[in-house]
Amino acid sequence: MSESPIISLRDVRRDYALGAERVHALQGVSLDVVRGDYVAIVGPSGCGKSTLLNLIGVIDQPTSGTVTIDGKRVDDMSDREATQFRLRNIGFVFQRFYLMPILSALENVALPMAEAGVPKDERVKRATGLLTYVWLGNRQRHRPSEMSGGEQQRVAIARALANQPKLLLADEPTGELDAKTGTEIIALFQRLNNDGTTIVVVTHDEELASAARRKIHMRDGRVVDG
Amino acid sequence: MRAVLAKASLVRHRARTMLAILGVAIAAAMLLDMVMLATGMRESFRQLLLTRGFQLRLSPKGTLPFDTDATIGDVAGVMSTLRRNSDIREISPVLGGSIHIAVGGRDVSASILGIDPKVQGDYEVLSGNDVTAANAIVVNARLLGELRSKIGDTISVSTGYDPQTRSYSGQRALVVTGTVRFIYGASDQSAAAVRRETLQEMNAQLPTRAGDRASLFMIRVRDSANVEATRHWIESQLPNVSALSIATAIAQVDQRLSYFRQLSLILGAVSLFVGFLLVTTLVTVSVNERAGEIAVLRAIGVSRSHVIEQIVVEGVFISLLGAIIGLALGLATARYLNSILSAFPGLPMAIDFFLFQPRAAWSALGLLIASGIGAGVYPAFRAASLPIAETLRKEAIA
Numbered sequence: 001m002s003e004s005p006i007i008s009l010r011d012v013r014r015d016y017a018l019g020a021e022r023v024h025a026l027q028g029v030s031l032d033v034v035r036g037d038y039v040a041i042v043g044p045s046g047c048g049k050s051t052l053l054n055l056i057g058v059i060d061q062p063t064s065g066t067v068t069i070d071g072k073r074v075d076d077m078s079d080r081e082a083t084q085f086r087l088r089n090i091g092f093v094f095q096r097f098y099l100m101p102i103l104s105a106l107e108n109v110a111l112p113m114a115e116a117g118v119p120k121d122e123r124v125k126r127a128t129g130l131l132t133y134v135w136l137g138n139r140q141r142h143r144p145s146e147m148s149g150g151e152q153q154r155v156a157i158a159r160a161l162a163n164q165p166k167l168l169l170a171d172e173p174t175g176e177l178d179a180k181t182g183t184e185i186i187a188l189f190q191r192l193n194n195d196g197t198t199i200v201v202v203t204h205d206e207e208l209a210s211a212a213r214r215k216i217h218m219r220d221g222r223v224v225d226g
Numbered sequence: 227m228r229a230v231l232a233k234a235s236l237v238r239h240r241a242r243t244m245l246a247i248l249g250v251a252i253a254a255a256m257l258l259d260m261v262m263l264a265t266g267m268r269e270s271f272r273q274l275l276l277t278r279g280f281q282l283r284l285s286p287k288g289t290l291p292f293d294t295d296a297t298i299g300d301v302a303g304v305m306s307t308l309r310r311n312s313d314i315r316e317i318s319p320v321l322g323g324s325i326h327i328a329v330g331g332r333d334v335s336a337s338i339l340g341i342d343p344k345v346q347g348d349y350e351v352l353s354g355n356d357v358t359a360a361n362a363i364v365v366n367a368r369l370l371g372e373l374r375s376k377i378g379d380t381i382s383v384s385t386g387y388d389p390q391t392r393s394y395s396g397q398r399a400l401v402v403t404g405t406v407r408f409i410y411g412a413s414d415q416s417a418a419a420v421r422r423e424t425l426q427e428m429n430a431q432l433p434t435r436a437g438d439r440a441s442l443f444m445i446r447v448r449d450s451a452n453v454e455a456t457r458h459w460i461e462s463q464l465p466n467v468s469a470l471s472i473a474t475a476i477a478q479v480d481q482r483l484s485y486f487r488q489l490s491l492i493l494g495a496v497s498l499f500v501g502f503l504l505v506t507t508l509v510t511v512s513v514n515e516r517a518g519e520i521a522v523l524r525a526i527g528v529s530r531s532h533v534i535e536q537i538v539v540e541g542v543f544i545s546l547l548g549a550i551i552g553l554a555l556g557l558a559t560a561r562y563l564n565s566i567l568s569a570f571p572g573l574p575m576a577i578d579f580f581l582f583q584p585r586a587a588w589s590a591l592g593l594l595i596a597s598g599i600g601a602g603v604y605p606a607f608r609a610a611s612l613p614i615a616e617t618l619r620k621e622a623i624a
Contacts, residue, residue, distance in 0.1 A: 016616075050619065059525050060615035079530060087527025095622065098522035102234030112526050159526065 005068075006167060006198050007033035007056055012065035012075075014051050014221075025051040026062070027221040033200060033214075035166075038193040040212035041202045048221040049202040050171055056200060057090050057169045058082045070166050087116055091160030093170035097152040099144040105131060105155045106140040112162040130158035134188060150181030157188060161197070168192065170201040174208050186211045232539035235512060246508040247548045250594070253501030254552020258590045259560050259580060260494030264487045266581030271479050274576045275472050277409055278347030280318065281453045283475070284443035284460065284467045290478070291470070292322055297439040298467055301422075304443065307463050313451035318345040319440035321422050323429065326387035326394060327373060333387060334372045336365075336416035339408075340425030347409070347444050349419060353377065354404025357421050363400040369416035370405055377402050383418075385428045396428040414571045443467075494590075498597055501548065505541050505601035513537060513605040518621035521614045530610040537606035538599055545598025549591050557582060 014026040025048045033039050041049045054060035055067050058074045059082075067075040070089060077085060086092075099108045109127035118126070131140050134154040144152050153173060160168055170189070174182035186208050193199050193213070203209050217225040236243045284304075286296040298304060301319050308314050321340035326333050339348055343356045349364070354377040357364055363383065365373070375381060378401065385396035400420065408417050422440070430436045447456050457469040470478075480487075513520065520533060560580035567579045 050622075051615075054615040054618075057525065059618075060613075083524070083527055083529050086525065090527075092522070092525050094522060094618070096518070098519060100231065100234060100519070102238055103230070107230075111523075112528075115526075115528050115532065163527070 004035055005032040006035045006037075006070050007031065007200070008066075008068040009052075009055070010066045010068075012052075012055060012062045012067060014048070014055065014060070015063045024221055026055070028065070029221070029223050031216070031223060033198065036193075036196055036198055038189070038199045038211075038213045039201070039216060040209040040214070041200065041216045041218060042204070042209050043218035043224075045204075047218040049218055051221075052218070053169055053171055053200065053202045056167075057092060058086050087112060088163060089166045091162070091165035091168045093153070093156050093160050093168065093173045095172040095175040097144070097149075097156045097176075099152055099155055099159070101144050104141050104143055105136060105147070105158075108144070108155055109158045109162055112159060116163050118163075126162070127158070130161055131155070133161075134158045148181070149177050150184055153177060153181075153185055154188065157185070157192075161192075166198065168197050168199045170199065170203075172203055172205075173201060174203065174205045179207075182207065229539055231536050232543060235516065235536075236540055236543060239512070242508065243544065246504055246544050247551065249504045250501045250545055250548025250598075251551035251555055253497045253504065254549045254590070254594050255556035255559055256497035257494045257501070257594065258553060258556030258587060259563070260490045260497065261586045261590045262556070262560050262580040262582060264490035264494065265583060265586055266578055267483055268476060268479060268487075269583060270576070270578040270581045272472060272476055274409065274574065275475060277576070278444075280316075280347050280444035280446050281472055282445040282447065282457055282460070283470045284445065284464070285441070285470065287466050287468050289468065291442045295322075297321065297441050298443070299437055299439050301438045301440045304440070304464060304467075308443070308445065308460065310463075311456065311459055313447050313456050314445055315448050316345050316446040318342060318347055318444040319422060320346070320348060320442045320444065321425050321429075321439060322441040323385055323425060325418060326384045327381055328394070329373055333389070333392075334369075334416070335387070336369045336372075336418055338383075338385075338417065338425060339419045340422035341419055342422055346419070349406040349408045349411075352405045352407055354402075356404060357419060357424075359401075359403070360421060360424050361398070361400050362403040362424075363418050363420050364404040364406045365402060365418040366408055366411060366416065367405055368414075369418055370402070372416055373402075375402055377404060383428070385425070386432050396431045398424070398428050400424075409576055410574045412571065412573050413569055413575045498593060501545070501594060502597040502601050505544050505598055506604060508544065509537060509541050509602050510605040510608070512540065513609045517609070517612060517617050520609045521612055521617035521621070524610075524612070524614045525618070533610040534603075534606040537609055538602035541600075541602025541606075542595060542598045545594050545601070549594040549598075552594070553587065553591065 009029055009031045012026055012029045015022055015024050029052060041052060043049055055062055062075050066073060074085060106127050109130050110123040113123040113126060131137055134157055136151060136154055139151060174185050189199055190211055209215055216223055283291050285291045286298050289296055305317055308317050323338050324335060325338045326335050341348060343358060373381060380399050380401050383398055383400050384394035387394050411417050447453055453471050457471045460469040523533060564578055564580045
């Protein structure tokens with residue numbers, strides 16, 4: 001594992017309006033994550049975990065402070081730059097899978113590659129390889145509705161890996177799965193990390209958090225430990 | 227991939243998509259019919275006037291052809307004057323009137339034209355022969371049916387009839403030599419034609435219609451001639467006639483039909499707007515339902531422009547399919563409505579209310595597709611502008 005930080009946050013604040021009130025979701029978070037690490041962000045609901053993950057994933061911008069990913073400032077990127085950055089560098093896994101219901105598993109995995117301009121033959125080859133990697137080599141032509149929750153989440157993980165991202169971010173990836181299926185996802189994340197993928201996961205799942213190399217505890221918009 | 231995703235989102239709610247396409251098809255059919263109606267009568271009238279290639283029509287001063295019983299006297303003098311102009315190639319004088327024929331104790335009346343068979347432009351012979359002899363008469367199918375006659379029969383035709391005394395005047399025995407279709411005739415009109423000299427002879431017994439007269443002169447000018455200049459020349463030479471070119475006739479028709487055309491255009495615009503609203507509503511509802519999905523697409527790196535394209539494609543797909551179905555539906559309804567309207571009494575059979583003009587149809591189709599693009603643009607921009615993190619947070623709470 002290399003020690004150069006792939007994620008670096010300095011005094012990051014994120015406020016947003018909630019009706020007439022102003023919510024301080026993050027209050028001066030500073031954090032470094034090194035390349036190849038596997039980090040679990042834990043804490044009670046509303047402590048700012050998902051907000052932190054959104055900032056690292058460049059789908060939100062901080063009110064103040066700096067966010068650097070792989071040596072690049074991402075906190076002041078334009079929408080176009082941020083979109084390209086996400087496409088090439090970041091893989092997202094969501095609690096609700098969010099697969100395109102009418103597309104097959106293979107097409108879902110190939111979707112980000114199509115966006116990145118990967119030729120069709122290459123897309124199919126890579127998507128097939130990724131589905132095999134997540135133990136779904138025999139389910140390529142199936143649609144999400146024909147798959148279990150665990151299988152759908154594994155397709156979502158394969159989709160997140162489609163453009164060989166430097167960083168895999170997961171927001172409660174086991175939140176909608178039963179314990180057995182959740183264990184499969186945890187094993188998959190460990191395997192991915194062992195193969196060199198940097199992973200940041202937000203979770204309430206103790207088992208998933210324990211599988212990470214590092215645990216970051218948050219409370220009231222601040223990192224309190226880790 | 228955008229087209230695949232657009233198709234996927236439409237296929238997901240098949241029934242809703244089908245209903246929207248049907249709605250657009252009805253709006254498209256209505257739009258097409260209104261476009262056909264707005265331009266159809268004018269174009270059909272123009273084509274009717276041009277059918278036999280006569281570019282000018284002369285009628286008694288201040289009247290339209292056959293608008294009144296007024297006639298132009300001294301036909302030979304008028305012809306002589308007209309022949310002085312080398313641009314005038316052919317002159318066809320027509321004398322209009324009415325005839326009466328006693329059939330089994332009842333009176334059958336019909337309109338009649340006195341023409342010169344060599345240059346006439348009022349009818350086409352369907353069967354038998356034209357009026358080459360002085361005692362020949364050609365009739366349309368309706369009159370032939372009323373007379374219960376056939377080609378070769380001799381009938382007694384009168385130009386005058388007194389219903390009180392049931393007496394006929396200007397009577398002559400004529401042989402039915404053929405059946406014809408009158409180009410400007412109405413479907414409910416019984417009509418016949420004889421040589422103009424024959425009709426003049428029959429009229430000679432009627433003091434008010436006697437003499438060398440014509441109701442109308444139809445004139446062909448040379449291809450290289452300036453029709454309007456010829457028209458002005460005629461009016462300057464013959465002060466007792468009004469010369470009407472196709473352009474001036476159409477201008478008059480335009481004037482008479484302007485309210486009708488405006489109403490068609492307004493109804494067409496309403497149809498277009500209804501189609502636009504329908505597509506906008508459907509795509510907006512669809513986008514709202516897929517807010518989370520769209521936010522995820524944006525999160526995994528799908529660009530704003532590609533999201534917009536995908537959603538606009540949905541709008542275009544609905545509009546295009548609706549337009550194609552609407553085109554067929556519009557043509558079918560136009561045909562049906564045309565058959566009803568064309569049967570109205572007194573209207574020339576050849577006038578079409580709904581005339582299919584490819585250019586107008588493509589324009590309507592183009593307008594619909596443009597409105598489909600427009601309908602997709604608002605929800606597309608709305609979807610592409612969704613704050614990703616905020617949308618995902620709301621979805622998670624929901």
